[in-house]
Amino acid sequence: MPERRPRKDAARNRAAVLAAADSLFARGESVEAVTMADVAAEAGVGKATLFRAFGDRTGLIQALYAARLRPVMEAVEEGPSPLGPATPARQRVPALLDAILCFKLDNRHLALALEEAGSGGPYQAEQYDWWHHTLQAALEEIPGLPDAAFTAHALLAATRADLVEHLAGQQQMPRQQLRAHLAAYTARLLDAGGQIG
Amino acid sequence: MPERRPRKDAARNRAAVLAAADSLFARGESVEAVTMADVAAEAGVGKATLFRAFGDRTGLIQALYAARLRPVMEAVEEGPSPLGPATPARQRVPALLDAILCFKLDNRHLALALEEAGSGGPYQAEQYDWWHHTLQAALEEIPGLPDAAFTAHALLAATRADLVEHLAGQQQMPRQQLRAHLAAYTARLLDAGGQIG
DNA sequence: TGCAAAAACGGACCCCGGGTCCGTATCGTC
């Protein structure tokens, strides 16, 4: 299936919508206060165009999220240490979690919107599966841990967007402190079973 | 402020609504598919009655949730070991988490609905604060752990309703296995720093 | 027991936001 490329006005509009949504989401306090009509207006486009390009609200949010996430994904899949695949698991796991946390801190609105989108929380967004797979694989190389799949879920849960928002947003916890807490928590889990610093 | 008690028809209707909502939520697949009008109809009551009694959708869900949770809360606050306050922290923490997990397994629809209600996830429902407080206090009595407040958040995140739903619902993981995973995870965290079994 | 004020009732109604329809404008191609 050749998948012929879109007309150029369609491409232009798609980009405009993406930019408009990004700007609107970042501007206001809550993402859910931004209506699809708002986005269309900001982009200077009809509502139908927006739905034609992204299917529905969730689609738009996912597209934005995926775009922002791409560089991080690339860094994880083929980048240098400590995020890249050549890193020993014991260093890579905390690096992955820190990367996720930082990403969510930098993209709070989006992450929040995505994780609230539709029902089922973040667990149906395909990005979640990817993170989970990656993290699980790394965890499996560390001996003595509980079930890697569950552990990966539990660790990822500690970086849920609404928790991050609760801590960094409502409670004003500084970025560095949050990162330090998560790092300490992760270390505690990974270092159990013998060695003490 | 004497807070005179409600008229008896109001009380009866309140109970009827609660019962109707409970039944409807449990019956259907997704909670969000149940409309307020549905609940009113099932209860044999006008919509306004429903809103008068509970304020809004979230209020109704919270009321249901709180009612279900009460016995657990009592068991934690004044019950016997291992849930009650007299339990040593090292045993109480896993007991608390297991209790939460079981509760969410037994009340999946409700927990899911509550944690999705409004924005901000579960972190604005007052029950969360209560659990967090309780868990944090217990954690503080275990030496060598990372920041107790953060750890409590992280552990609670591992019992998020949508994660439970994902594992127990979509992936069909059996109850006992899920409990075992969580227990192992918790144990790993608590037992770190020296002693090996 | 009778009566009036207070409290609650109910369902028609409003509002707003996601998603769609279809007549019109634009693009790409020959």
Next chain:
DNA sequence: GACGATACGGACCCGGGGTCCGTTTTTGCA
């Protein structure tokens, strides 16, 4: 420049949360 294919846009539909207000029930008091 002409014609089919593709995209546009905003009026429109629909469904659900939440409210208004005329009517009914309860309650407190004589």
